[in-house]
Structures are given as C-alpha cells and as structure tokens.
Amino acid sequence: MSVYEHMADTVLEGKELTDEQAMAVLESPDEELLPLLHAAYKVRKQFYGNKVKLNMIINTKSGLCPENCGYCAQSIVSKAPIEKYAMMKKDEIVAGASRAAELHAGTYCIVASGRGPANRELDIVIDAVKEIKSIHQDMTICACLGILKPEQAVRLKEAGVDRYNHNINTSSRHHANITTSHTYDDRVSTVETVKESGISPCSGVIVGMKETKEDIINMARSLKALDADSIPVNFLHAVDGTPLEGTNELNPRYCLKVLCLFRFINPMKEIRISGGREVNLRSLQPLGLYPANSIFIGDYLTTEGQEGTKDWQMLEDMGFEVDLEPLN
Numbered sequence: 540m541s542v543y544e545h546m547a548d549t550v551l552e553g554k555e556l557t558d559e560q561a562m563a564v565l566e567s568p569d570e571e572l573l574p575l576l577h578a579a580y581k582v583r584k585q586f587y588g589n590k591v592k593l594n595m596i597i598n599t600k601s602g603l604c605p606e607n608c609g610y611c612a613q614s615i616v617s618k619a620p621i622e623k624y625a626m627m628k629k630d631e632i633v634a635g636a637s638r639a640a641e642l643h644a645g646t647y648c649i650v651a652s653g654r655g656p657a658n659r660e661l662d663i664v665i666d667a668v669k670e671i672k673s674i675h676q677d678m679t680i681c682a683c684l685g686i687l688k689p690e691q692a693v694r695l696k697e698a699g700v701d702r703y704n705h706n707i708n709t710s711s712r713h714h715a716n717i718t719t720s721h722t723y724d725d726r727v728s729t730v731e732t733v734k735e736s737g738i739s740p741c742s743g744v745i746v747g748m749k750e751t752k753e754d755i756i757n758m759a760r761s762l763k764a765l766d767a768d769s770i771p772v773n774f775l776h777a778v779d780g781t782p783l784e785g786t787n788e789l790n791p792r793y794c795l796k797v798l799c800l801f802r803f804i805n806p807m808k809e810i811r812i813s814g815g816r817e818v819n820l821r822s823l824q825p826l827g828l829y830p831a832n833s834i835f836i837g838d839y840l841t842t843e844g845q846e847g848t849k850d851w852q853m854l855e856d857m858g859f860e861v862d863l864e865p866l867n
Contacts (some may be wrong), residue, residue: 543571543578543799550582550704551804561756564800571644571794579799579830582806590687590862591834591854592809594681595644597635599627600651608708608718610775611744614654615720619780626651626660631742632667636675641703642836643851645863646679647671648704654721655685665698667736672699677865681741681769686721692736701827701866702769703733704741707761710754739866742767743813747775747789755797760805769833770808774815791823795830804816809833825853832862 540548546560567575594861601624604613611813612619632649639647649664656664662685682695682792683704694702708714708727714723726742733740742765744758774794776784801810811833812820822826828834834852855863 541574543575547578547581549801556803565752565796567693572792575799576829579802582659582802586721586807587832589859591859592862593644594835595639595645596650597646598650604652606654606720612778612781617781619778626663629667631661633670639674643861646681648681650683653685668698668700679866687732689732692732696736696738699800702739705729706743707748708745708758713754739768741769743771743772745775759801763805771811771813773813774816774819776818789819791820793828794819798827798830
C-alpha cells in the first residue's frame with residue numbers, strides 16, 4: 540500500500556490528515572503522481588462514484604467594481620480591456636438558463652461584479668430566478684453577487700436560490716496581499732450569512748497568487764471549518780492589466796496535487812475544477828477528475844473556457860457520467 544493510499548484510508552475512517560501529511564501531498568515527487576491520484580480517486584469514488592457535476596456561469600454585470608482584488612480584470616485597479624456593462628435584463632438571465640440546460644449543466648451560476656448587490660439588481664435576479672425555477676424545476680441555481688446582507692440572503696432563499704458562492708480566495712494570512720478593500724472576515728461573514736438563511740454555501744480559492752504551500756493547506760482547512768458544500772478550486776489565469784499580470788507559478792502536475800489535497804481534507808464535498816482549468820492543467824485536464832467531481836463548462840467571467848462538446852467528450856472517454864441530480 541502506498542503512503543497516499545494510507546492517507547485515503549485514514550480520511551475514509553473519518554480522521555484528518557496531519558499538516559505533515561498535507562505538505563507531503565503538495566511536495567510529492569512527480570513520479571508518484573499516479574499513486575496519489577489513485578488514492579484521491581478512492582476517496583472521491585466513495586462519495587460520488589463516477590459522476591461529474593456540470594456548472595455554467597452567466598456574467599450578468601461586468602466590470603464597474605469598486606474593489607481592488609489583484610487577480611480580477613473587473614476590479615477598479617484593473618487596466619484589462621474587458622467588456623463592461625450594467626446589470627442584464629431578466630429575460631437575458633432566463634435565456635442563459637435555457638442554454639445551460641442544453642449543455643446538460645445541472646447548476647446555473649448567476650454572477651455579478653461589485654462589492655454587493657444594490658436592491659434594484661437584487662430584484663432583477665430574484666425575478667429571473669423565479670421564472671427559471673418555473674421552467675427548469677430541477678436546475679440548481681447558484682448566485683454570486685458579492686457581500687450579502689442577511690435580509691438579502693433571505694430574499695434569495697425565498698425566490699428559489701439553492702446555493703450562494705462567495706470565495707475566501709486565499710488564506711487569512713495572505714488576504715491583504717491580494718485585496719485591501721474588504722477583509723478576509725468580510726468574506727467569511729457572508730458565507731455564514733448564507734448558511735443562516737438556509738442556502739447551501741459555496742466557497743473556494745484561487746491558487747497561484749504567490750501564496751505558500753502552508754497557505755494552501757490553511758485554505759483547505761478553512762473551507763472544512765466553514766462547512767462549504769461546494770468548493771471551486773480556481774487556478775490563476777493572470778490577465779494582462781491586472782496587478783498579478785505575468786504571474787505564472789503553476790504547472791499541471793502541481794495543480795493535480797492541490798486538487799488531491801482538497802479531496803483529502805474535504806472528502807465528502809463537491810470539489811470543482813474552476814477558472815484557469817484549461818490554461819493550467821492543459822493536456823492533463825482529464826486527470827483532474829480523479830480527485831474532483833465537478834467542472835465549469837463554457838466561458839468564465841472574463842476569460843474563455845473549453846468548448847462544451849470537448850468537455851462531454853472528455854467525460855465519455857474517461858468513463859464518467861454527467862450528474863443531473865438536483866441539489867437536495
């Protein structure tokens with residue numbers, strides 16, 4: 540039995556990895572990558588079998604954001620030449636859900652830039668969600684609108700929003716190096732607010748922003764403590780014009796090790812390979828599905844994704860099946 544399979548058995552027994560074991564995953568030799576992936580798959584298969592959840596994003600409001608997040612092309616400090624527009628109309632958001640259904644995406648993610656939603660923007664999202672739910676009863680609706688007030692979370696829950704995404708993005712130690720216009724605690728508070736409203740919490744990270752390996756372990760453990768149901772793992776796609784322009788710390792093998800670590804630390808949770816999948820995992824994208832059980836299809840917020848039909852082909856080639864079960 541490999542040391543990694545022993546880790547998998549430890550996790551399946553309900554025990555946690557030590558910090559030394561967690562670091563051993565991130566620092567594992569490349570020639571041991573296949574045994575590591577096998578061990579992570581053992582955990583993934585226990586809880587999710589061979590099913591993969593598909594998610595699709597619609598960027599309902601682009602740019603025009605007062606926050607100074609160093610990774611984001613939509614932030615106030617970004618000089619990236621992106622398309623900027625105010626909140627979409629309800630009908631456009633509803634039409635996006637139909638497109639998600641055509642792509643067999645079980646989760647439709649309604650995203651808007653900004654610190655948090657204005658009441659007018661929230662009204663549009665709520666009206667759209669109600670109509671989408673009347674058309675696509677089994678579709679999981681995830682909203683990502685920034686920092687939420689408790690009463691806003693309640694309104695979203697009542698409208699039919701199943702899940703709310705608000706990423707911690709990085710560790711508490713490293714947060715101020717990435718943004719100063721809000722705190723790490725602001726982000727955690729929003730996740731707690733969502734949970735209190737009865738909405739399923741989704742919170743994840745961005746890897747490759749000059750954090751340490753200790754930061755990555757801390758991030759995975761913080762999400763376990765938050766009890767996030769869905770954990771998107773983004774890999775930095777450094778956009779020209781942002782403060783992190785030119786940052787290129789990742790390689791496909793390390794990205795796979797990160798995904799394995801997140802599976803070991805959050806064994807029963809949805810681990811989603813998210814932004815930066817195509818440019819960072821490159822030809823090793825299919826291997827990411829051994830630890831992860833969820834992917835985004837289509838484009839991201841300001842960067843292009845892989846063509847949907849290629850994702851279906853990838854799943855078919857690997858013997859995985861699309862999970863169309865609605866969120867409980």
